[in-house]
Amino acid sequence: MIRFKDVSKDYSTKDGKLTAVSDVNIEINDGEIFGIVGYSGAGKSTLVRMLDGLEAPTKGEIDINGTNIAKLYGHRLRVQRQKIGMIFQHFNLLWSRTVIDNIALPLEIAKVPKKKRQARAEELVKLVGLEGREHSYPSELSGGQKQRVGIARALANEPTILISDEATSALDPDTTNEVLDLLLKINKEMNLTILLITHEMHAIAKICERVAVMDSGRVVESGSVFDVFRHPKEEVTKKFVSEEFSPQQEDSTITLDELIKKYPEGQIIRLVFHGPQAELPIVSEVVKRYSELQISILAGAIRQTQEGALGSLDLQFIGDEKQITDALDYLKKMRVETEVIHHE
Numbered sequence: 001m002i003r004f005k006d007v008s009k010d011y012s013t014k015d016g017k018l019t020a021v022s023d024v025n026i027e028i029n030d031g032e033i034f035g036i037v038g039y040s041g042a043g044k045s046t047l048v049r050m051l052d053g054l055e056a057p058t059k060g061e062i063d064i065n066g067t068n069i070a071k072l073y074g075h076r077l078r079v080q081r082q083k084i085g086m087i088f089q090h091f092n093l094l095w096s097r098t099v100i101d102n103i104a105l106p107l108e109i110a111k112v113p114k115k116k117r118q119a120r121a122e123e124l125v126k127l128v129g130l131e132g133r134e135h136s137y138p139s140e141l142s143g144g145q146k147q148r149v150g151i152a153r154a155l156a157n158e159p160t161i162l163i164s165d166e167a168t169s170a171l172d173p174d175t176t177n178e179v180l181d182l183l184l185k186i187n188k189e190m191n192l193t194i195l196l197i198t199h200e201m202h203a204i205a206k207i208c209e210r211v212a213v214m215d216s217g218r219v220v221e222s223g224s225v226f227d228v229f230r231h232p233k234e235e236v237t238k239k240f241v242s243e244e245f246s247p248q249q250e251d252s253t254i255t256l257d258e259l260i261k262k263y264p265e266g267q268i269i270r271l272v273f274h275g276p277q278a279e280l281p282i283v284s285e286v287v288k289r290y291s292e293l294q295i296s297i298l299a300g301a302i303r304q305t306q307e308g309a310l311g312s313l314d315l316q317f318i319g320d321e322k323q324i325t326d327a328l329d330y331l332k333k334m335r336v337e338t339e340v341i342h343h344e
């Protein structure tokens, strides 16, 4: 288990003290994929550097399976750091080395005999799906392939923890999904604990079980991804969730205010479905039961999370108030969450 306990980190700058991380408490279970999301400057990288023993907290304790990282130095710190693999946004590969030699680099540093490191590097090439590209140079690879090399290299020393620091931020959406699928596969096959640091809620939704949202050095909200997506409490979380998850209108740049301006009549209701409900024909049932109402679908989105599908739909209801209330009661009975986002 990784435990951040009341962790703070201050830097002294020419403008005085800067608190990069403030009273952070997080517990990450073995084998879990845990997300940390925050905008630039939220303190995510500082947290990672402390976990990797590159910097010590000003206050608090970070321990991995009971060992306080800040208390380690010399050989013991090096051994501990080998248990943590890291992947980065810009891959950090050596351009003069081939794929296989990049992957074998940490083993060379750890002085693993040549035959053994060759065999391990070949195994890793297979694991990340780069067979046939062993002797290519990074400049000959696509972004997704480069990140696969990064992942294989990070796994060379058989770490128990993998930190992904914005590792998909420079990739296009399809490649991002492929890399996330690979992380999920590795997590399952090797029971690896993965800490996913990102500003992309999509990546969190796709593979994480739990998430902590950081803002100005603090963890402002945390919990299961499913719950945080369903009921974001803090403004910053709402912003992240709505960037990724708000129902997509035909013109996806339209804001809620513009939507209301465009459809001022009646009521606009947002429905949130989860789990098996997302697959039931609930909307057609409402249309049938309350046939006097005029019901239009304005926008919709569905996301797959590790706990099942989470869907959201904005509907406009025009008609008799009592009928609208009855329709909403019916939806509630079907355990669909409803939120009135506009009432004429």
Ligand SMILES: Nc1ncnc2c1ncn2[C@@H]1O[C@H](COP(=O)(O)OP(=O)(O)OP(=O)(O)O)[C@@H](O)[C@H]1O
Pocket (backbone or CB within 6 Å): 011, 012, 013, 018, 019, 020, 038, 039, 040, 041, 042, 043, 044, 045, 046, 047
């Ligand atoms: N070595 C340092 N000296 C002084 N201030 C620092 C140092 N490292 C980080 N900071 C400051 O601490 C705050 C948090 O930075 P950090 O890099 O941890 O954020 P982040 O969430 O990782 O953002 P990004 O993704 O942009 O790196 C920022 O205000 C940053 O300027």
